[in-house]
Amino acid sequence: MSTIEKPQLDLNQIRNDFPILKQTINGHPLVYMDNAATSQKPKTVIDSISNYYSEYNSNVHRGVHTLSQLATDLFEKSRESVSHFISSESSANIIWTRNTTESLNLVARTWGEENLSSGDNIVLTSMEHHSNLLPWQKLAQDKKAELRFIPVLKDGTLDLNQVESLITDKTKLVSIVHTSNSLGTINPVKKIGEIAHKHNAKILVDGAQSVPHEPVDVIDLDCDFLAFSSHKMLGPTGIGVLYVKNSILENMEPFFRGGEMVLQATLKDATWNELPMRFEAGTPNIADVIGFDAAIEYLNKIGMSNIHNHEKSLVEYALKQFKKLDNVTVYGPEDAEKRGGIISFYSANLHPHDIGTFLDSYGIAVRTGHHCTMPLMKILGVPATARASLYLYNTTKEIDVLVETLQEAIRYFTHAKR
Numbered sequence: 001m002s003t004i005e006k007p008q009l010d011l012n013q014i015r016n017d018f019p020i021l022k023q024t025i026n027g028h029p030l031v032y033m034d035n036a037a038t039s040q041k042p043k044t045v046i047d048s049i050s051n052y053y054s055e056y057n058s059n060v061h062r063g064v065h066t067l068s069q070l071a072t073d074l075f076e077k078s079r080e081s082v083s084h085f086i087s088s089e090s091s092a093n094i095i096w097t098r099n100t101t102e103s104l105n106l107v108a109r110t111w112g113e114e115n116l117s118s119g120d121n122i123v124l125t126s127m128e129h130h131s132n133l134l135p136w137q138k139l140a141q142d143k144k145a146e147l148r149f150i151p152v153l154k155d156g157t158l159d160l161n162q163v164e165s166l167i168t169d170k171t172k173l174v175s176i177v178h179t180s181n182s183l184g185t186i187n188p189v190k191k192i193g194e195i196a197h198k199h200n201a202k203i204l205v206d207g208a209q210s211v212p213h214e215p216v217d218v219i220d221l222d223c224d225f226l227a228f229s230s231h232k233m234l235g236p237t238g239i240g241v242l243y244v245k246n247s248i249l250e251n252m253e254p255f256f257r258g259g260e261m262v263l264q265a266t267l268k269d270a271t272w273n274e275l276p277m278r279f280e281a282g283t284p285n286i287a288d289v290i291g292f293d294a295a296i297e298y299l300n301k302i303g304m305s306n307i308h309n310h311e312k313s314l315v316e317y318a319l320k321q322f323k324k325l326d327n328v329t330v331y332g333p334e335d336a337e338k339r340g341g342i343i344s345f346y347s348a349n350l351h352p353h354d355i356g357t358f359l360d361s362y363g364i365a366v367r368t369g370h371h372c373t374m375p376l377m378k379i380l381g382v383p384a385t386a387r388a389s390l391y392l393y394n395t396t397k398e399i400d401v402l403v404e405t406l407q408e409a410i411r412y413f414t415h416a417k418r
């Protein structure tokens with residue numbers, strides 16, 4: 001990370017950069033705590049998208065005219081920024097997709113199709129988002145391969161004692177969520193990757209909830225694949241990233257076929273463009289790639305370690321405040337060091353959807369439901385949870401508002417039931 005990290009966040013300044021945070025919802029100041037679903041966007045991101053359309057809208061990679069060259073330069077500059085952001089070997093290792101989900105499917109349908117055979121296995125965890133489960137279910141069915149799961153312990157961490165026996169010489173891929181979107185747990189993906197590599201298996205990291213919140217360095221992690229989404233890290237929707245290590249990328253077949261990804265075509269066959277364009281068929285989402293660059297610039301300016309530390313102190317504070325709530329269970333590790341800024345909670349007396357609606361009437365946005373982790377909900381023994389997920393612009397004062405409103409909700413619904 002090239003940025004000089006500042007010791008503390010200037011929350012007034014940061015909040016001022018996000019136009020949406022200035023509004024009231026149902027007569028109350030917006031308290032936005034649904035960042036794990038999608039984050040808000042600073043004005044610089046919104047402006048950069050608007051500037052593209054109003055000043056140099058044109059297609060990339062194919063025009064000799066000025067506008068097309070400008071668009072191409074900024075489109076590729078964004079790829080460079082993402083590459084630096086995760087310390088990857090080069091921008092050629094960065095493939096644009098639509099989102100984390102598409103990145104994961106791309107690996108399953110290209111590398112997975114080519115490298116899995118009957119009798120092989122893929123190791124996942126029981127806390128995976130459906131996006132890092134369903135593509136492997138389909139691949140395993142097609143290839144007659146086995147899916148194995150590292151279990152989740154009661155404290156919301158992985159049962160690491162089982163990793164050594166689950167990963168074997170038949171394991172081709174270990175695909176693991178870095179920070180759980182339902183529990184907040186930060187998983188030791190580097191350590192698990194070392195075990196995978198001992199068996200010549202590849203490690204894929206689902207970074208949807210980690211890359212936006214802490215420094216992630218693919219060389220240090222030594223991961224083979226990393227997937228994440230722009231929209232969860234201040235950038236626009238419609239842009240995802242797949243990082244692939246050089247040695248693997250060079251041998252991967254294209255996912256989609258068509259314009260842009262081709263070098264030579266005859267009526268019978270074709271050869272592929274250089275990397276990473278081989279994986280980017282058709283006109284890409286130019287405006288949002290450029291908008292994503294503005295998001296990366298914003299995050300770099302604040303400093304990823306500063307963001308991570310801010311969220312850690314928020315979560316530590318929130319965990320303490322939640323103890324004031326009667327009959328409310330908070331999931332995930334108690335130690336703030338082991339978790340990101342995600343607080344999932346459940347009360348047998350209150351349905352999570354009622355909590356969500358009640359909080360909304362006070363301007364507080366949280367998520368309720370299974371968070372696309374149905375198997376994990378089953379393990380926790382709950383139908384759903386309410387989830388407050390934090391980011392760089394959240395404050396301890398907002399946590400106070402959340403906890404006070406939850407106390408009010410508990411009073412309200414307990415009374416209503418009598």
Ligand SMILES: Cc1ncc(COP(=O)(O)O)c(C=O)c1O
Pocket residue numbers: 036037099100101102129131132177179180181206208209229
């Ligand atoms: C851990 C995790 N993985 C994958 C995804 C899928 O991300 P997207 O919807 O951007 O494809 C999410 C989204 O919430 C997530 O939290």
